[in-house]
Structure formats: structure tokens, C-alpha cells
Amino acid sequence: MDAYDIFKKITKGAKFKLKREPLVKPLESDVTIKSEPIDNSLTCPVVSSISSMEQEKDDFVLLNSLKDGQITRKKRKKDPNLSSIDDEIKQKRMREEKANQYRNENSISVVGRHVPEPIKSFKELSFVDADLLVNITKCGYTEPTPIQKQAIPAMLEKRQILACAPTGSGKTVAFLLPLLQHLEGPKSNGFRALIICPTRELAKQIQQECVRLSDGKKFKIHIISKINKAMSQYGPKSNGKYDILVTTPNRLCFLLNQDPPAISLKCVEWLIIDEADKLFEEGVRSFRDQLQQIVKACSSEKRKIAMFSATCTPVVSKWCVHNMRGLIRITVGLRNAVTDTVEQELKFVGNEEGKLLAFRDLIRNGVNPPVLVFVQSKERAQQLFTELIYDGINVDAIHSERTQVQRDNTIRSFREGKIWILICTELIARGVDFKGINLVINYDFPPSSISYVHRIGRAGRAGRKGKAITFFTVDDTVNLRNIAHILRQSGQQVPDFMLRIKKRSKRNGRSWR
Incomplete structure (x- = not known):
């Protein structure tokens, strides 16, 4: 009671x-x-x-x-003094509604608390250094892309983000612009920003883009090209006043494992991880252990993490939720989808011998270079190169067994137009930006839908049109269903029988002859 x-x-x-x-x-x-x-x-x-x-x-x-x-x-x-508070609440709700409407118009979805409003033009960044905004225009960006509209204001407020956007959508500038703005302050001993990516080609490309954006500024931007030079340059005897380091996980971990460590990451304020899902892949070439060591070495209380990729896996999302406080997840378009600027085609070639016949038939009918041809291994790259070199085609191959000098020379010749067709492995599938790729040929069927997205993403970059042709044989039909779904999501015409193929068993592997 x-x-x-x-x-x-x-x-x-x-x-x-x-x-x-x-x-x-x-x-x-x-x-x-x-x-x-x-x-x-x-x-x-x-x-x-x-x-x-x-x-x-x-x-x-x-x-x-x-x-x-x-x-x-x-x-x-109500107290008359509270009317102003009510007006502020109403105005805030109206701004949020307008911001959400603008995100929907640009296919931007966000998950997180207190997400900053997206920008509509670079002119709204009045507090950003004027030289950086001028350099943005010089790099060819007249207005921000969807990922830049949301990622730049989020990073400028020092928020940790996980960003997923299609290939060629301007993710590099999305993290470099706020990064350079944050580093305008006084210098400290050791690197203040660290950018991690899976390949040396991508690291060099990011470093060059960073130099272009920071033109006129006194930033010290480094890339680890030679281990012996790095050990003496960044060791305990160096003055340690650097700004940005761009490198791959293996080379950085080698320096960290020296006794004493040949590099210090205690002053890192921003840790940028490009192609994040690649670094979290399982298998022999997994970088997960190295990444964990790098995150631990970046022990500053001011450290913030930002991850960018064209595809996002559950493993990456789970890690970010557990290790990044106040996380904002940004997705542009459909997750793990292909940009609509690429025309996609699946071509049945029967068997392995039919691939070479179909490829030579494409060459005979005429292709508009530059052309990228993806194969599954360095052995198959060398084999196809040997077949085509005697056909009078300006062709070359790039893979992990070639020296760094050879790889750099090949990429430079391909950019200059001296090489029309470049045969490559997954080494080039991630992040490397070739201007004006007209055609991508998947000579070997991609092992996964994520690999397919990154491969054909070399074409159709920065709003340009491109085409992708994927060869498949009878043995590839078990993997065909996932790729067919990606084509359907992109608005491409796909036969219904491809979508009804039995789902692939996880126990079934794929061996390449």
C-alpha cells in the first residue's frame, strides 16, 4: 500500500x-x-x-x-527568456533537415553523432589557408566531389572517420586538404602525420599529390624509398623536425623493429590509412599485424585516425567501431559498387585458350589506348607479355618481381603514352591513378567482387567515361554471380541466368594454370 x-x-x-x-x-x-x-x-x-x-x-x-x-x-x-533557446533549437533542426536533404541529393549517407554539415563549395572554407585553396584550383578541382563535401569538414573538426567512396572520386584530396590545414601550426620533433597505403606506387602518387597541394608552403613531405637511407635519416641522431611521412606498412615496421627504433611516431597527430580494406585482408599478404604495431607506435594523446577506401568490409567497420572514438562513417553511393561512368561487359571465351583469341580479336578490331590488362599472378603476366610482344604491340608488364626502378620506368612510359597496353597484377589495382584510361580488360576473372570493383575503377575516373571487359570461362561460372550483381546495381544489362547461378561454396578455391 x-x-x-x-x-x-x-x-x-x-x-x-x-x-x-x-x-x-x-x-x-x-x-x-x-x-x-x-x-x-x-x-x-x-x-x-x-x-x-x-x-x-x-x-x-x-x-x-x-x-x-x-x-x-x-x-x-514559459519564461520569456527561453524564447531565444527555442528559436535556436528550431534553427538547428532546420539546418539538419537541409543538410540531410543535400546529402541525399549527392548520395551521401552518414552514421555518427553531431556530424558536421557538408560543404557545397570550397569558398565556404574561408578559414582554410588561402594558398591551399589556390592549389586546389590548380589541381583541377573547381567544386568538391561528394566525398570531399562531407569528409573535409569532418576532418577539419578533428573527427575520426571511415570513408567509403567509388574509385576516382577524389578521396586523396579529401584527406590531404584538412591534413595540411592542421599542420599549419608550430613544428615538433618527429613526424606529425603518417599516411599508410598498401603499395609503393600508391605511396609515391600520394606524396606527389601532397607536394602539389602544399606548393608554396614549407612542409617536409617524405617517402621511404631506400631502407638504408631511411635508417640514417630518421634515426635518433636526426633533428626529427618533419611533417608528413607516406609509406607502406612493411618498410615502416622494419624501421620500428630496429634496436633502438630507427624512427619515432610519438608525435603523430593524424594517421591516415588509404585502401583500408586491403590492409585488413587475411592471408599470406595480410598487413593486419603490421598495422596494429603502427597504431600502437602512434602513442600521442592527440592522435586521430581516418580510413579511406573504395570498398569496405565488415572487418574494417568492426575495428573502427572498437578503436576510433566518436567515429563518423561516410558512404557515397552504394557500398562496394562501381561508378556509373564505366561501361561494363562480361564476355564468354570458352576456355583458357579462348582468352588469347578473344584478346587478339579485340586488338584486331581496334582499341583506343591506354589499356590496362589484369591477370591473376606475375607468372601469367610474364606469359601473356611473351605472347603479345611478337605481335608488334607497344606492350609491357609490371608485377612484384620487377625491381623498383623497372616498375617506375614502366609506369612513367605508360603515362607518357610510349606503352599502349600495360599488363599488371593486383599491384596496380589499388588507388593508382592513370589519367584517361579508356579500357580495362580482366584477362583473368577477378577472385572477388571487391577485386573487381578496384580493377575496373582504373577507368572512368574523375567523371571521365571508360569501359571494362571481363573474360570468363566455364570454370569461372561459380564466381560469376557476385560480379553479375555488381553490373545489375550499376544499371548494366545482365542476363537473368547469371543471377540464378548457384552460390559459390567457401571450400572451393581457384587455381590458375
Whole structure:
């Protein structure tokens, strides 16, 4: 039995008239409680207790009163001073609605708390260094791309992000611009920013882009090209005043494992991980252990992490949720999808011998260089190169067994147009930006849908049109279903039978002859 039941029994048959001045002046009009009269009526004054509770949003006061056994809620008259607060709340909600509408127009989805509003043009970044904005225009960016519209303001507020956007959508500038802005302050001993990527080709490309954006600024931007030089350059005897380091995980971990460590990461304020899903892949070439060591070495309390990739796996998302406080997840378009600027085609060639015949038939009918040809291994790259070199085609191959000098020379010749067709492995499938790739040929069927997205993403970059042709044989039909779904999501015409193929078993591997 609670206090209300006891009070009800004691006052049974009584009539209350609360016209006397109460001990505590109520906020609202007095409440009169009437009960059914009986023969021996009794009148007595009662002081009712009032319990009030304020709420943050609407400034309500809950007034507990007894009326037919119900608890009623009454509003307190608003304080005139609170009108300005209400106006601010309304304006904030209107801004959020407009921001969400603008995100929907640009196919941007965000997950997180207190997400900054996206920018519509670079002119809104008035607080950013003027030289950086001028360099942005020189690099050919007249207006921000969807990923830049949301990622740049988020990083400028020092928020940790996981960004997923299609290939060729400007992710590099999306993290370099706020990074350079944050490094405008006084220098400290050791590197203040670290950019990790899976290949040396991509690392060199990011370093060159960083130099272009920081033109006119006194930033020290380094890349680990030779281990012996790095050990003496970044060791304990160096002055340690650097700004940005761009490198691959293996080379950096080699320096960290020296006794004493040949490099210090204690002052790193920003850790940028490009092609994040590649670094979290399982298998022989997994970088997960090295990445964990690098994150541990970046021990500064100011450290922030930003991850970028064209595809995102559950492993990456789970790691970010557990290790990045205040995380904002940004996705542009459909996750793990292909940009609509690439025309995609699946071509049945029968068997392995049919691949070479189909390829030579494409050459005979005429192709518009430059052309990238993807194969599954360095042995197959060398084999195809040997077949085509005698056909009078300007062709070359690049893979991990070639020296760094050979790889650099091959890429430079391909960019200059001296090589028309470049045969490559997954080494070039990640992040490397070749301007104006007109055709990508998947000579060997991609082992996964993620690999397919990155391969054909070498074409159709920065809004340009491109084409991708994927050869498949009878043995490839077990993997065909996932790729066919990607084509359907991209608006391409796909035969219905490809979507009804039995799903691939996880136990079935793929061996390349």
C-alpha cells in the first residue's frame, strides 16, 4: 500500500476546499479533489505536496495531482527568456533537415553523432589557408566531389572517420586538404602525420599529390624509398623536425623493429590509412599485424585516425567501431559498387585458350589506348607479355618481381603514352591513378567482387567515361554471380541466368594454370 492509497482511505467521505493560502505557492491554479459525500461529512484543510521535474527540451513541469486516481501533466508558463533557446533549437533542426536533404541529393549517407554539415563549395572554407585553396584550383578541382563535401569538414573538426567512396572520386584530396590545414601550426620533433597505403606506387602518387597541394608552403613531405637511407635519416641522431611521412606498412615496421627504433611516431597527430580494406585482408599478404604495431607506435594523446577506401568490409567497420572514438562513417553511393561512368561487359571465351583469341580479336578490331590488362599472378603476366610482344604491340608488364626502378620506368612510359597496353597484377589495382584510361580488360576473372570493383575503377575516373571487359570461362561460372550483381546495381544489362547461378561454396578455391 503506497502513500496515495493510505491518503485515500483516511480521507474517505471528506470534502476539501483549498481556498486557504498554501504554505508553498503553486505554479498553477489550485487543484480541488472531490469525493462522494456521505452522512457524516467532514471538512478539513489539506496541504497537497507538489513534485516537479524539468525537461531539457520543452521545459515541462510535471505536476502530480490526484484526480479520479489519475496523474495529470500540466504545462508551466514559459519564461520569456527561453524564447531565444527555442528559436535556436528550431534553427538547428532546420539546418539538419537541409543538410540531410543535400546529402541525399549527392548520395551521401552518414552514421555518427553531431556530424558536421557538408560543404557545397570550397569558398565556404574561408578559414582554410588561402594558398591551399589556390592549389586546389590548380589541381583541377573547381567544386568538391561528394566525398570531399562531407569528409573535409569532418576532418577539419578533428573527427575520426571511415570513408567509403567509388574509385576516382577524389578521396586523396579529401584527406590531404584538412591534413595540411592542421599542420599549419608550430613544428615538433618527429613526424606529425603518417599516411599508410598498401603499395609503393600508391605511396609515391600520394606524396606527389601532397607536394602539389602544399606548393608554396614549407612542409617536409617524405617517402621511404631506400631502407638504408631511411635508417640514417630518421634515426635518433636526426633533428626529427618533419611533417608528413607516406609509406607502406612493411618498410615502416622494419624501421620500428630496429634496436633502438630507427624512427619515432610519438608525435603523430593524424594517421591516415588509404585502401583500408586491403590492409585488413587475411592471408599470406595480410598487413593486419603490421598495422596494429603502427597504431600502437602512434602513442600521442592527440592522435586521430581516418580510413579511406573504395570498398569496405565488415572487418574494417568492426575495428573502427572498437578503436576510433566518436567515429563518423561516410558512404557515397552504394557500398562496394562501381561508378556509373564505366561501361561494363562480361564476355564468354570458352576456355583458357579462348582468352588469347578473344584478346587478339579485340586488338584486331581496334582499341583506343591506354589499356590496362589484369591477370591473376606475375607468372601469367610474364606469359601473356611473351605472347603479345611478337605481335608488334607497344606492350609491357609490371608485377612484384620487377625491381623498383623497372616498375617506375614502366609506369612513367605508360603515362607518357610510349606503352599502349600495360599488363599488371593486383599491384596496380589499388588507388593508382592513370589519367584517361579508356579500357580495362580482366584477362583473368577477378577472385572477388571487391577485386573487381578496384580493377575496373582504373577507368572512368574523375567523371571521365571508360569501359571494362571481363573474360570468363566455364570454370569461372561459380564466381560469376557476385560480379553479375555488381553490373545489375550499376544499371548494366545482365542476363537473368547469371543471377540464378548457384552460390559459390567457401571450400572451393581457384587455381590458375
